[in-house]
Amino acid sequence: MPPAAAHDALGGQFLRYLINGLVATAVHYGVLRFNIEVLHMSLAAAANALAAVFGIATSFLGSRYFVFRGRQGSVARQGALFVLVYAAIAMLHALVMYVWADRFGLDYRIGFLLATGMQMAFSFLANKFVVFR
Template sequence: MNARLAEVLRYILNGLAATVVHYGVLTFNLAVLAIPSAGLANFLAAIVGITASFLGSRYFVFRKTREHMLRQMVKFGGLYGAIAVLHGLVLLVWTDYLGHDFRVGFVIATAMQVSLSYAGNRFLVFVR
């Protein structure tokens, strides 16, 4: 298997695993800890999911551990913050200004998010 294809497959697996972690922590926060706010429960779960995504990207997907972890974390956080803003802007324009179905906008924004996060991680955060 081509090295780039193997990396993309690891990226997909890492994303799925981070999503499972996020959802599992969200469920735990609501069902076991009884956090009364789903928004707060989700925010806390997102932090854990993003951390899982970072660690998976560093050690499993891109396997770039020579650079100091804190520096990679800052770049990773900046990238994901920028992508989150872009995701929100796509939904704002698609749904609020253009009047289209938010579900379609969400799919478009998420496709952009996945593509940009892979490219950003590969070329900005976990540089060869």
């Protein structure tokens, strides 16, 4: 593949990745609101945990069939790797927040943005080169 074509393909994947992330986030938030406002779940953490399952499932399906389409392997293998990547991302996000806000005493909102930016980059690269290679 010529360098220009590779750059266009990578750019297209990243744009699809961003779209998929927005859709998965909207699903997560929508299910969270449904759990709290319609089902009247009293624990926000439980409502959020359940909603996260829907958001992560949406992200996986979108990654498999929209972002990294044409890279179809075993669903079980990809699903297991996807969950491992997300577990690692959650730990990285928590570590950044701990160091930034709890240890250094800096603004947690800025730390959240930094951690989320790192999360996005790590997730894209891990999904491209490990999960959906």
